[in-house]
Amino acid sequence: MGETITFWVLAVVSVGAALGMVFNRKAVYSALMLGTVMLCLAVLYAVQDAPFLAAVQIIVYTGAVMMLFLFVLMLVGVDSSDSLVETLRGQRFWAAIAAVGFAALVILAIGNAVFAKEAGLASAIGQAGYIRSLALLLFTKYVFAFEITSALLITAALGAMVLAHRERLTVRPSQKDLARARFLGERPSPLPGPGTYARSNAIDMPALLPDGSVAESSVNRYIARFDVEQDHLPADPKLAEAIKHRAAVESAEEESK
Amino acid sequence: MESPAEIVQHTAGGMIGASWLMIAFPLLGAAILLILGRMTNRWGHLLGVAMSLASFVVAVLTFLEIIGLPAEQRRQAVHLYEFIPGMVDMGLLIDPLSISFALLITGVGSLIHIYSIGYMSHDPERRRFFSYLNLFVAAMLLLVLADNYVGLFIGWEGVGLASYLLIGFWQFKPSAAVAAKKAFIVNRVGDFGLLVGMFIILATFHTLTFSELGKQIAEHPPSGGAVTAIGLLLLLGACGKSAQLPLQSWLLDAMEGPTPVSALIHAATMVTAGVYLVVRSGAFFFPPDSTQAIAVSVVGAATLLAGAIIGCAKDDIKKGLAGSTMSQIGYMMLGAGLGPAGYAFAIGHLITHGFFKADLFLGAGSVMHGMNDEVNMRKYGGLRKHMPITFATFFIGYLAIIGFPLLSGYFTKDGIIETAVHHQPILGWLAVLGAGITGFYMSRMVFMTFFGEKRWEKDAHPHESPAVMTWPLMILSIGALFLGGYLILSNRLYFFLSPAVGTAEATPEFDFASTAGLVTLALVAVGAGFAWVRYGRAEVPAVAPRGSFLTTFARRDLYGDALNESLFMRPGQWLTRFAVYFDNRGIDGLVNGLAAGIGGTSGRLRRIQTGFARSYALSILFGAALLAGALLLVGNI
Amino acid sequence: MTTHYLVLSGLLFAIGAMGVLIRRNAIVVFMCVELMLNACNLAFVAFARQNGNLEGQIIAFFVMVVAAAEVVVGLAIIVTIFRTRRSASVDDANLLKY
Numbered sequence: 004m005g006e007t008i009t010f011w012v013l014a015v016v017s018v019g020a021a022l023g024m025v026f027n028r029k030a031v032y033s034a035l036m037l038g039t040v041m042l043c044l045a046v047l048y049a050v051q052d053a054p055f056l057a058a059v060q061i062i063v064y065t066g067a068v069m070m071l072f073l074f075v076l077m078l079v080g081v082d083s084s085d086s087l088v089e090t091l092r093g094q095r096f097w098a099a100i101a102a103v104g105f106a107a108l109v110i111l112a113i114g115n116a117v118f119a120k121e122a123g124l125a126s127a128i129g130q131a132g133y134i135r136s137l138a139l140l141l142f143t144k145y146v147f148a149f150e151i152t153s154a155l156l157i158t159a160a161l162g163a164m165v166l167a168h169r170e171r172l173t174v175r176p177s178q179k180d181l182a183r184a185r186f187l188g189e190r191p192s193p194l195p196g197p198g199t200y201a202r203s204n205a206i207d208m209p210a211l212l213p214d215g216s217v218a219e220s221s222v223n224r225y226i227a228r229f230d231v232e233q234d235h236l237p238a239d240p241k242l243a244e245a246i247k248h249r250a251a252v253e254s255a256e257e258e259s260k
Numbered sequence: 261m262e263s264p265a266e267i268v269q270h271t272a273g274g275m276i277g278a279s280w281l282m283i284a285f286p287l288l289g290a291a292i293l294l295i296l297g298r299m300t301n302r303w304g305h306l307l308g309v310a311m312s313l314a315s316f317v318v319a320v321l322t323f324l325e326i327i328g329l330p331a332e333q334r335r336q337a338v339h340l341y342e343f344i345p346g347m348v349d350m351g352l353l354i355d356p357l358s359i360s361f362a363l364l365i366t367g368v369g370s371l372i373h374i375y376s377i378g379y380m381s382h383d384p385e386r387r388r389f390f391s392y393l394n395l396f397v398a399a400m401l402l403l404v405l406a407d408n409y410v411g412l413f414i415g416w417e418g419v420g421l422a423s424y425l426l427i428g429f430w431q432f433k434p435s436a437a438v439a440a441k442k443a444f445i446v447n448r449v450g451d452f453g454l455l456v457g458m459f460i461i462l463a464t465f466h467t468l469t470f471s472e473l474g475k476q477i478a479e480h481p482p483s484g485g486a487v488t489a490i491g492l493l494l495l496l497g498a499c500g501k502s503a504q505l506p507l508q509s510w511l512l513d514a515m516e517g518p519t520p521v522s523a524l525i526h527a528a529t530m531v532t533a534g535v536y537l538v539v540r541s542g543a544f545f546f547p548p549d550s551t552q553a554i555a556v557s558v559v560g561a562a563t564l565l566a567g568a569i570i571g572c573a574k575d576d577i578k579k580g581l582a583g584s585t586m587s588q589i590g591y592m593m594l595g596a597g598l599g600p601a602g603y604a605f606a607i608g609h610l611i612t613h614g615f616f617k618a619d620l621f622l623g624a625g626s627v628m629h630g631m632n633d634e635v636n637m638r639k640y641g642g643l644r645k646h647m648p649i650t651f652a653t654f655f656i657g658y659l660a661i662i663g664f665p666l667l668s669g670y671f672t673k674d675g676i677i678e679t680a681v682h683h684q685p686i687l688g689w690l691a692v693l694g695a696g697i698t699g700f701y702m703s704r705m706v707f708m709t710f711f712g713e714k715r716w717e718k719d720a721h722p723h724e725s726p727a728v729m730t731w732p733l734m735i736l737s738i739g740a741l742f743l744g745g746y747l748i749l750s751n752r753l754y755f756f757l758s759p760a761v762g763t764a765e766a767t768p769e770f771d772f773a774s775t776a777g778l779v780t781l782a783l784v785a786v787g788a789g790f791a792w793v794r795y796g797r798a799e800v801p802a803v804a805p806r807g808s809f810l811t812t813f814a815r816r817d818l819y820g821d822a823l824n825e826s827l828f829m830r831p832g833q834w835l836t837r838f839a840v841y842f843d844n845r846g847i848d849g850l851v852n853g854l855a856a857g858i859g860g861t862s863g864r865l866r867r868i869q870t871g872f873a874r875s876y877a878l879s880i881l882f883g884a885a886l887l888a889g890a891l892l893l894v895g896n897i
Numbered sequence: 898m899t900t901h902y903l904v905l906s907g908l909l910f911a912i913g914a915m916g917v918l919i920r921r922n923a924i925v926v927f928m929c930v931e932l933m934l935n936a937c938n939l940a941f942v943a944f945a946r947q948n949g950n951l952e953g954q955i956i957a958f959f960v961m962v963v964a965a966a967e968v969v970v971g972l973a974i975i976v977t978i979f980r981t982r983r984s985a986s987v988d989d990a991n992l993l994k995y
Contacts (some may be wrong), residue, residue, distance in 0.1 A: 006898065007898070010898065010901055010902070010905075014901070014905045017905070017909065018905070018908055018909065018912070021908075021909055021912040021913070021932055022912060024916065024925075024928060024929070024932065025912055025913075025915060025916035025919070025920065025929065030922050030924055030925050033925050033928055034924075034928060037928045037931065037932060040909070040932060040935065041935060044935055044938070044939055047902070047939065047942075048938075048939075048942055051902070051942050051943060051945075051946050052946055053942050053945070053946075053954050053957075055954070055958075056938075056942060056954055056957055056958060056961075059958060059961055060938075060961070063961050063962075063965055064931075064935070064961065064964075067965065068931065068964070068965055068968050071968055071969070071972055072924060072927070072928060072968070072972070075924060075972045075975060075976060076924055078976060078979075079924065079975070079976070079979050079985045080985075089919070090921075090988055091870075091872055091874060091875060091988070094874060094875070094878065094918065094919065095919050097878055097882075098878055098881075098915050098918035098919050099915060099919075101878060101881045101882050101885055101914070101915075101918070102881070102911045102912070102914050102915035102918070103911070104885050105881060105884065105885040105888065105910075105911050105914065106907055106908055106910075106911030108885060108888045108889055108892060109888060109907035109910070109911070110904050110907055110908075111892065112888070112891075112892050112895075113900055113903045113904055113907065114900070114904075115892075116900075118899050118900060118947060119947075121898065121899060121946055121947050121949075122946070122947065122948055122949030122950075123946065123949055124945070124946055124949055124950075124951065125949075126949050127949050127950055127951045128951070136951060137951055137954065137955070140951055140952065140955050141955060141958070145955055145959075148959060152959060152962045152963065152966075155962070155963065155966050156962065156965070156966050158966075159965075159966035159967070159969045159970050160969065162969075162970045162973065163969045163970055163972075163973035164973075166970070166973035166974055166976070166977045167973045167976055167977065169980070866995040867995060869994050869995045870991065870994055870995075871991030871992060871993055871994025871995075872987075872988055872991050873987050873990070873991075874917075874918055874919075874921075874987060874988070877917055877918055878918050881914050881918065
């Protein structure tokens with residue numbers, strides 16, 4: 004009974020999360036949805052007498068793989084969301100047909116199949132205990148496959164390093180070079196922080212200089228643009244003007260790209 | 261009436277055992293001259309003559325040994341080697357018939373070799389010419405000496421090859437190249453007949469050896485359709501080689517070759533191979549009064565008239581002689597179709613013709629040699645004073661061929677005519693008519709060439725030919741004078757040949773005062789007189805007058821070429837054109853269409869390769885779904 | 898209960914497949930592939946219990962290991978492509994065509 008309730012709850016959640024992952028425009032949301040599905044699956048593994056797999060699922064998938072996804076998403080650009088216009092004619096329609104058809108066929112097949120009463124893992128585990136019998140299988144019968152996977156992991160790690168490695172074509176600039184470049188540039192000092200002497204300490208609030216003028220460069224350009232787009236401008240016209248100005252700089256830069 | 265004597269296997273050595281040297285000498289000569297090539301240019305012609313003479317010496321010695329034997333042992337088979345194991349043993353048959361031919365071939369051949377030294381002296385390719393001549397002599401000897409049809413066929417093809425090479429000897433002349441090709445192709449038709457005939461012989465009698473055939477036929481006299489078919493097919497072969505109707509068209513064009521070639525191959529020897537074939541096979545497949553024997557006579561009679569008519573209209577001296585050759589071989593075929601009664605006269609005429617026709621051809625060659633290779637008789641005239649020896653020998657040959665009493669041709673030709681009148685009266689009287697026409701056209705030739713006014717080109721300086729050319733002429737003219745009488749009177753040739761070809765019911769007697777003979781003489785006289793009136797006394801126009809319908813008919817070789825063209829060449833061209841059209845449009849169209857179809861389809865199909873991984877993934881998912889559905893269906897069944 | 902798990906597994910697999918087909922962001926496509934792998938794992942685990950056999954779990958374990966390796970290499974490839982082409986869209990990499 005407990006398993007049935009768990010199943011139904013988690014099944015609904017996981018299917019919904021999966022659909023959300025597919026249909027959400029933003030990749031970060033998709034990643035979070037996938038994490039949800041994986042957690043649900045981990046619980047379902049645990050329910051099905053597979054606690055080891057449940058742990059591995061959480062550690063490897065939710066912990067490592069999903070973090071990797073998020074890292075790469077950050078690397079590639081969080082804000083680059085998919086456009087909703089489909090470029091391939093009929094792709095969505097036929098994809099839906101194929102997916103629904105495939106699911107219908109699989110479900111039909113499973114529905115037609117007649118299963119005996121579940122055998123349960125008690126006999127397979129025996130007196131050795133769950134982890135011991137799992138280890139027994141892994142290190143005896145499947146030891147060769149296990150060793151192969153270790154080789155695979157090493158190869159994958161090496162491959163990832165080789166792929167991600169960027170060849171340096173120029174001499175690495177020394178600290179001296181960097182300092183000289185900074186002083187030769189427009190601004191030798193760091194940018195002012197936002198809202199330091201202001202009435203508000205929000206990150207999108209420009210700082211005021213000691214003479215009361217607005218320090219425009221204290222606001223992040225992206226945040227400024229976000230504020231303009233979302234109409235989150237402060238009441239003070241002087242500050243609002245500065246934020247608009249800052250957002251315009253960002254827009255111009257975007258255009259020039 | 262007796263069958264030919266049985267062939268005995270020759271075991272003792274002697275000249276008969278060494279008779280293969282006859283073939284070996286000229287073959288060796290040809291091989292040396294062809295293989296060593298230009299190295300032999302200086303002495304090649306001498307080697308050629310020496311080999312031919314050596315062969316002649318062997319032939320004479322063999323002949324002497326043969327006549328030393330009793331008559332029933334004069335057919336000697338000499339085994340050489342196993343040719344096709346279990347079927348054909350290569351061997352030579354030395355008997356009166358083959359040795360007669362061998363003597364003619366080597367004798368006249370040697371004379372023509374000697375003559376050619378002079379005639380070809382200015383030709384840079386003289387050595388090659390002699391190698392071909394030697395090749396021809398070897399092949400011709402193999403043809404007549406072989407003791408089986410396979411050897412005969414090899415020789416048959418060998419002479420065809422030599423004939424082709426020699427007609428096209430001056431291959432830089434397109435007309436010579438075309439003439440050589442024509443001779444080769446027309447001969448193929450005849451060879452086809454001979455070959456199929458040999459197949460049927462092999463299928464019917466399981467042997468191709470003369471001695472075996474003789475034994476089998478002596479035990480079971482042949483009859484029925486197979487023998488008739490064999491006879492007619494062999495006749496087809498004979499027609500091809502001997503330029504008989506309907507395969508006569510190549511001989512006139514063959515005169516494009518050098519004149520000694522025309523004399524040796526296309527007058528004296530090779531073209532008589534058909535007569536040899538008929539006489540040799542006579543005892544087997546041409547029983548007297550059978551369909552095929554009558555067919556031989558009919559072909560002969562038709563050709564003798566056709567050749568004579570063609571000869572009347574030719575202004576080219578060599579083509580005139582070629583027409584006459586056709587005609588004379590027609591006489592031989594007529595005689596050969598009459599069975600053993602006619603064989604002696606046919607072979608006799610063949611031998612004497614070999615002499616006087618070679619004499620005439622070489623005389624014509626001598627005239628051409630003195631007249632800058634001019635062949636048009638309308639540009640000759642009055643040459644008898646400038647070439648006395650040539651004129652004398654040519655005149656003897658002329659008298660012999662028209663059958664002037666007591667000369668060679670008189671005996672042999674009248675012999676054939678009388679026998680023909682006796683056995684086949686209609687054909688016989690046609691032959692009498694042909695003799696009259698012969699009298700006309702040969703006289704015309706002599707009058708136009710040696711009598712009348714000079715009609716030479718300006719740069720012509722006629723002169724007598726060198727001794728190396730006139731001596732052969734003289735020797736040949738001696739043969740033309742006396743050989744006929746020697747062979748025919750008291751039936752010397754008849755009795756000599758009878759072991760090889762059998763005897764007739766009644767021994768033929770030469771009748772000096774037979775009706776046919778007298779009529780022939782009268783007609784010949786009329787013909788010669790008419791020729792004197794037209795060409796001797798009257799002026800000969802330098803350009804041939806248009807002439808009547810009959811003249812045009814004769815000038816165009818009785819429309820033989822036109823007939824061949826419309827019957828065989830045009831349909832052949834249509835067939836090839838249709839085949840080309842069918843190939844281009846039908847087969848190529850199919851293939852190209854298929855290719856274009858595949859190309860077009862793939863051009864459209866490749867549009868599926870969009871490069872979008874998601875499209876591919878979609879098709880993969882569809883495939884997976886289909887597989888799942890299929891598995892489901894199979895599982896449910 | 899096995900039937901339930903299998904149906905859920907099939908549903909998740911189909912949803913993942915559909916995601917692969919309709920999403921253009923290479924990273925999201927990758928996530929959908931991971932979802933499909935997870936759906937398979939669920940089926941393996943369910944079958945392991947159904948048949949009273951631990952080998953299903955072992956296979957699921959191997960699938961996870963291989964999936965981890967695949968993710969590492971796949972993401973490295975995506976990063977490399979992005980670095981050169983400034984795009985993570987699978988439709989932009991369509992040079993290999995007619």
